[in-house]
Amino acid sequence: MIKLFSVKEKQERERRENAENTKQGVKKASASELRLQKDISELNLPKQIKIAFPDGPNKLNRFDIIVSPDEGYYKGGKFSFAFNMPDSYPHDPPKVKCESPRPVYHPNIDLEGNVCLNILREDWNPVLTISSVVFGLQFLFLDPNPDDPLNKDAAKVLTSDPKQFQANVRRSLSGCYIGNTYFPPCR
Amino acid sequence: MYEGGRWEDVDLVLRREGASALTGPGFEASSELVPFLRSDCRILVIGAGGLGCELLKDLALLGFGNIEVIDMDTIDVSNLNRQFLFRMKDVGQPKAVVAASRIQERVEGCTVVPHFGRIEDKPAEFYRGFHIIVLGLDSVEARAWINETACSFLEHDEEGNVDLSTVKPLVDGGTEGFKGHARVILPGITPCFACTMWLFPPQTKFPLCTLAETPRTPVHCIEWAHLIKWPKDNEMEEFDVDNVDHLGWCHREATERAKEFGIEGVTLQLVQGVVKNIIPAIASTNAIVAAACATEVLKTATMCSAGMDNYMMFMGGEGIYTHTVKYERDECCPVCSPGIFLTVQSSVTLGDLIKRISVHPKALGKVERPSVSHGTDNLYMQGPLEEATRPNLSKTLGDLLGGTGQKALAVNDKRLPRTLRVTLSVVP
Ligand SMILES: [Zn+2]
Numbered sequence: 001m002i003k004l005f006s007v008k009e010k011q012e013r014e015r016r017e018n019a020e021n022t023k024q025g026v027k028k029a030s031a032s033e034l035r036l037q038k039d040i041s042e043l044n045l046p047k048q049i050k051i052a053f054p055d056g057p058n059k060l061n062r063f064d065i066i067v068s069p070d071e072g073y074y075k076g077g078k079f080s081f082a083f084n085m086p087d088s089y090p091h092d093p094p095k096v097k098c099e100s101p102r103p104v105y106h107p108n109i110d111l112e113g114n115v116c117l118n119i120l121r122e123d124w125n126p127v128l129t130i131s132s133v134v135f136g137l138q139f140l141f142l143d144p145n146p147d148d149p150l151n152k153d154a155a156k157v158l159t160s161d162p163k164q165f166q167a168n169v170r171r172s173l174s175g176c177y178i179g180n181t182y183f184p185p186c187r
Numbered sequence: 188m189y190e191g192g193r194w195e196d197v198d199l200v201l202r203r204e205g206a207s208a209l210t211g212p213g214f215e216a217s218s219e220l221v222p223f224l225r226s227d228c229r230i231l232v233i234g235a236g237g238l239g240c241e242l243l244k245d246l247a248l249l250g251f252g253n254i255e256v257i258d259m260d261t262i263d264v265s266n267l268n269r270q271f272l273f274r275m276k277d278v279g280q281p282k283a284v285v286a287a288s289r290i291q292e293r294v295e296g297c298t299v300v301p302h303f304g305r306i307e308d309k310p311a312e313f314y315r316g317f318h319i320i321v322l323g324l325d326s327v328e329a330r331a332w333i334n335e336t337a338c339s340f341l342e343h344d345e346e347g348n349v350d351l352s353t354v355k356p357l358v359d360g361g362t363e364g365f366k367g368h369a370r371v372i373l374p375g376i377t378p379c380f381a382c383t384m385w386l387f388p389p390q391t392k393f394p395l396c397t398l399a400e401t402p403r404t405p406v407h408c409i410e411w412a413h414l415i416k417w418p419k420d421n422e423m424e425e426f427d428v429d430n431v432d433h434l435g436w437c438h439r440e441a442t443e444r445a446k447e448f449g450i451e452g453v454t455l456q457l458v459q460g461v462v463k464n465i466i467p468a469i470a471s472t473n474a475i476v477a478a479a480c481a482t483e484v485l486k487t488a489t490m491c492s493a494g495m496d497n498y499m500m501f502m503g504g505e506g507i508y509t510h511t512v513k514y515e516r517d518e519c520c521p522v523c524s525p526g527i528f529l530t531v532q533s534s535v536t537l538g539d540l541i542k543r544i545s546v547h548p549k550a551l552g553k554v555e556r557p558s559v560s561h562g563t564d565n566l567y568m569q570g571p572l573e574e575a576t577r578p579n580l581s582k583t584l585g586d587l588l589g590g591t592g593q594k595a596l597a598v599n600d601k602r603l604p605r606t607l608r609v610t611l612s613v614v615p
Contacts, residue, residue, distance in 0.1 A: 003351075003490050004318075004351060004352075004354055004356060004373075004487065004490075005223075005228070005318055005488065026561050026562035026563070026564055026588075026589070026594075027562045027563045027564075028335075028339065028562050028563075029560065029562050029563050029597060030332070030335060031331050031335055031381055031521070031522060033563055034521050034522075034560075034597055034606050035606075037558065037560045037565060037568075037597060037599055037606070038558075038599040038605075038606055040565075040568060040570055040571065040572060041558035041568045041569045041570050041572075041599045042569070042570060042599070042601050043570040043571055044570065045570075045571060051571045053572070057565050057568065057572045057575050057576060058563050058564055058565055059563075060565070087328055087332075088327060088328040088331070091327050091328070091331070091384070091387065091389055092389060093389075093392075108396070110395075110399065110415070111419075112415075112418055112419050114395055114414075114415065114418075115395075116394060116395045116396040116399075118394060121392040121393065121394055121395060122391060122392050122393060122394045124389055124392065125389065126384065126385075126389065148394065148396040149396055149399075149400055150395060150396055150399050150400075152400065
């Protein structure tokens with residue numbers, strides 16, 4: 001049996017000096033920060049995807065992912081997503097929003113930048129990583145999915161007339177009105 | 188004749204030799220245990236909700252005389268059905284404050300000190316001061332946070348053996364409807380919360396497109412109002428789950444949407460439950476789980492019987508079923524494992540340190556292209572931050588780590604299943 005407390009010991013045990021040193025100076029990383037360090041160090045991005053840390057290399061819980069597709073409907077575009085990692089990551093998924101251009105003409109992204117990607121919600125699971133989400137985003141531009149629409153109009157066009165959809169996307173990349181909505185150009 | 192009053196029975200167990208029918212093997216009764224329980228043993232209860240009320244009552248009645256309680260919530264009318272320390276007139280008051288004074292009124296000789304606030308706002312030293320920390324929480328994040336704090340006190344010797352005097356026991360209770368669990372975490376000895384993270388699967392989230400296009404249930408309508416309509420209509424303001432106006436707005440919007448899709452059942456109560464993520468609480472489940480936890484606190488404090496090893500699940504849905512499982516520690520747990528120990532001079536460069544880590548027997552073959560962090564300082568990172576952190580490789584540890592002493596590093600490598608802890612003793 002493990003005896004943890006000495007009953008006679010009324011004073012808190014004097015802590016050892018080195019324990020003090022460990023606590024001083026540096027901010028201890030939380031479990032979510034530890035996991036982010038692992039995720040980011042293992043992130044291997046293809047040339048179409050860039051990452052930026054606006055608050056420097058020691059603040060990993062906020063960063064931008066920039067996707068520049070080199071094939072598919074969205075070839076030549078440039079799309080920036082803001083990643084906000086909750087303190088409960090990886091128990092909960094990252095919060096991802098398309099920041100630029102906004103709005104973007106895409107069946108699975110609504111006019112506020114919300115993204116319909118299964119692993120960001122119903123299929124999230126803590127063994128998934130930032131890498132899984134980034135590749136999910138890349139896939140969204142290669143293969144937009146009209147069956148899970150967040151922009152119903154775009155999804156309808158993609159299903160009924162893919163050529164028209166392609167033309168709409170092309171125009172939207174340099175800025176245009178589609179219906180009543182203005183889609184600003186990619187920056 | 189012993190006049191033990193309220194605590195006579197439990198005192199007899201602790202004081203009297205030969206009560207061994209009631210105690211575990213190896214237990215030595217002692218006249219010092221009772222005063223230890225009554226005044227020296229400091230217990231912290233985290234959470235003064237459904238479980239917390241039960242825990243405080245049970246611990247006070249077991250004879251713990253020196254209790255503190257922390258909770259950030261205030262009392263809501265809907266709490267009164269099961270959080271029995273609270274009355275109608277207490278609505279709006281901090282739970283911790285009311286619970287503490289109720290216990291003190293009823294159980295003479297028991298001191299309960301309340302703390303109204305977030306657990307994260309207290310310094311680590313606050314938590315170090317308690318002998319045992321008891322958790323009556325409903326949030327995974329809060330459990331993970333307190334687990335990390337308790338594990339951060341843990342120290343090992345150079346061979347990786349646990350220094351028992353640094354073990355901060357946690358007794359954790361949780362309930363979800365008719366289900367519940369009680370567990371004892373002795374950091375470094377039994378699995379910590381992070382070792383068995385898989386016990387808490389993430390909550391299922393509905394696909395955004397379902398919410399946006401094909402709602403079928405009242406919950407879908409509420410989630411739509413909360414997650415999609417709110418950010419669209421209120422770009423500047425974050426939704427606040429405790430703001431009555433925000434909840435009312437959400438209720439109106441969800442009701443309208445439900446009408447549009449012919450869905451029934453949106454109520455303000457449901458709105459509150461969904462946006463605050465409230466799991467229905469059953470008072471009797473709370474009582475059972477809290478009783479199991481309080482018993483473990485008594486056993487851990489006095490060693491009067493063998494403690495639970497180490498996770499009891501309770502299923503009260505169909506019949507009553509409990510089972511105690513001995514989960515194993517994750518030897519590579521980044522939160523509670525000792526990792527590897529190295530003594531280095533402060534003039535050694537980070538690049539040289541990395542070479543030394545990679546030939547350590549515990550890391551050999553698993554560390555080829557490591558990344559090294561010191562707390563939140565990312566000293567050297569593979570991947571997209573490689574270029575930005577590369578200049579650090581030629582800097583000395585004295586410069587990078589802020590002088591000499593013991594330093595805790597986190598090492599990642601694609602070949603390591605989890606983060607490796609490295610404890611450095613940096614000498615001049
Ligand atoms: Zn652990």
